[in-house]
Amino acid sequence: MRVLLYTDGLGRGGAEISLGNLLAAAPDGLDLAVAGPGAEVVEWVAARRPGTPAHVVRPGAGSSLQLLRRVRPDVLHANLSVPWAGAGALAAAYATPGLRAVAVQQLPLRTTALPEWARTRALLARLDAHVAVGESSARRVEDFYALGRGSVRSVPNGVPDVELPARSPRERLVVGSLGRLDGQKAYDVLLRAAARVEGIEVEVVGEGNERERLEALAAELGLTGRVRLPGWSERSREALARFDVFCLPSRAEGFPLSIVEAMLAGLPVVATSVGGVPEAVLDGRTGLVVPRDDVDALAAALVRVRDDPGLRDALGKAGRARALAGLTADAMAAAYAEIWREVLARPRAPRLRVPRPKP
Incomplete structure (x- = not known):
């Protein structure tokens, strides 16, 4: 054939x-x-x-x-x-x-x-x-x-399922993401939510035409020192080992690969209810799903995973099991x-x- x-x-x-x-x-x-x-x-x-x-x-x-x-x-x-x-x-x-x-x-x-x-x-x-x-x-x-x-x-x-370095404990919870820096991915919403949540850092691995706007927004919100935008690399998936929580606040999606990568890495996922996201991220079982463009709901979800290590562990394990069962x-x-x-x-x-x- x-x-x-x-x-x-x-x-x-x-x-x-x-x-x-x-x-x-x-x-x-x-x-x-x-x-x-x-x-x-x-x-x-x-x-x-x-x-x-x-x-x-x-x-x-x-x-x-x-x-x-x-x-x-x-x-x-x-x-x-x-x-x-x-x-x-x-x-x-x-x-x-x-x-x-x-x-x-x-x-x-x-x-x-x-x-x-x-x-x-x-x-x-x-x-x-x-x-x-x-x-x-x-x-x-x-x-x-x-x-x-x-x-x-x-x-x-x-x-594909790949082996990643073990995550090490950090002083602050790292909320990370992999994706283009553009309006579709809505990282401006993530920054606005993070400004309302103490004790977390944000790292977005990617590049795009929204970089300057996001950097200016981070400074405006007083997030300097708590936000990292390291750019894109061929080994970007390895960044998942630095995250404690994966967040994708997109305004539109098909079936995002980054969410499956995060699930395979055993990370709890917080994402918006767009496209095929709810088919992978089962709210309350493999992650938390919030409405798009809802800063309050996203901030509340981040507080919830920040304050409950047991929930993070349970969501991460369930997410990996679901990904291995049919999303490889x-x-x-x-x-x-x-x-x-x-x-x-x-x-x-x-x-x-x-x-x-x-x-």
């Missing part, structure tokens, strides 16, 4: 990291390759499985069609950072006889441009299998693009391999109807 993993990503974010995790954990016996317009991203993803061919292709259907005719995959697996991404690759797949097309929605957003919405719906309605990274995300994509209930199935993003890269890769086998075992989907998952 020849599978071409396609990404429109031009930078390394959660969608691209998830694709790399999939490639690294994919079962043996598959003929896999990676393609996309971003040379750095394509080569980085392909390097996750040594020997994997990497193909850099110009955006648009014409270049993608030439690549598909040359590589001759059985399945095109399009990893979409947003629903309207990958249009050229999907159109080329539909013009390639016998090729099956699978798309994965990493972030369920709705375009506000009517022509783009119509094009997106037309392409998504012709897939052989349509996947989102969580049940909530699947339902949102169905509704946003009028695809019909049950047309998008769920496969949560998974990450191996579980994700097995699910996608089954989908690829499924679409090849049945006739190619008619290109003028909404696909339905096999019961």
Whole structure:
């Protein structure tokens, strides 16, 4: 079975990291390759499985069609950072006889441009299998693009379990996060909540266009010395060993990898109820879930975990158990391999109807 993993990503974010995790954990016996317009991203993803061919292709259907005719995959697996991404690759797949097309929605957003919405719906309605990274995300994509209930199935993003250094006791509780410094991640809300909670420090490992604003806000709130923004690194996951609590205050998410990484590290999680977060973080069982943009609720949750070491320990252990049970890269890769086998075992989907998952 020849599978071409396609990404429109031009930078390394959660969608691209998830694709790399999939490639690294994919079962043996598959003929896999990676393609996309971003040379750095394509080569980085392909390097996750040594020997994997990497193909850099110009955006648009014409270049993608030439690549598909040359590589001759059985399945095109399009990893979409947003629903309207990958249009050229999907159109080329539909013009390639016998090729099956699978798309994965990493972030369920709705375009506000009517022509783009119509094009997106037309392409998504012709897939052989349509996947989102969580049940909530699947339902949102169905509704946003009028695809019909049950047309998008769920496969949560998974990450590999890795060994981290042991955490050592600290004078103050460290509330940490891994993520881009941008408005979607809402680290301004975390800083405002932290200003109301004594005895904690905040560390956010990431980079982005909100750095200066967050640094100014930290100074304005009197958090100088209690907030660290060390930037991004290839070894960012090791920072989890410095945290006592993981916090993701996002305003929007698909199924964030960083939360699963934190759960595998045995950290209690405090996060907002957006996207697929509540599917991983079970409120009161594997973490605490609060409304987005609610500084009071987030501050209260941080006080609760600060004051109750037993709760932190219980949430962390339960979170790790839940992640190991179904949120690993191996579980994700097995699910996608089954989908690829499924679409090849049945006739190619008619290109003028909404696909339905096999019961």
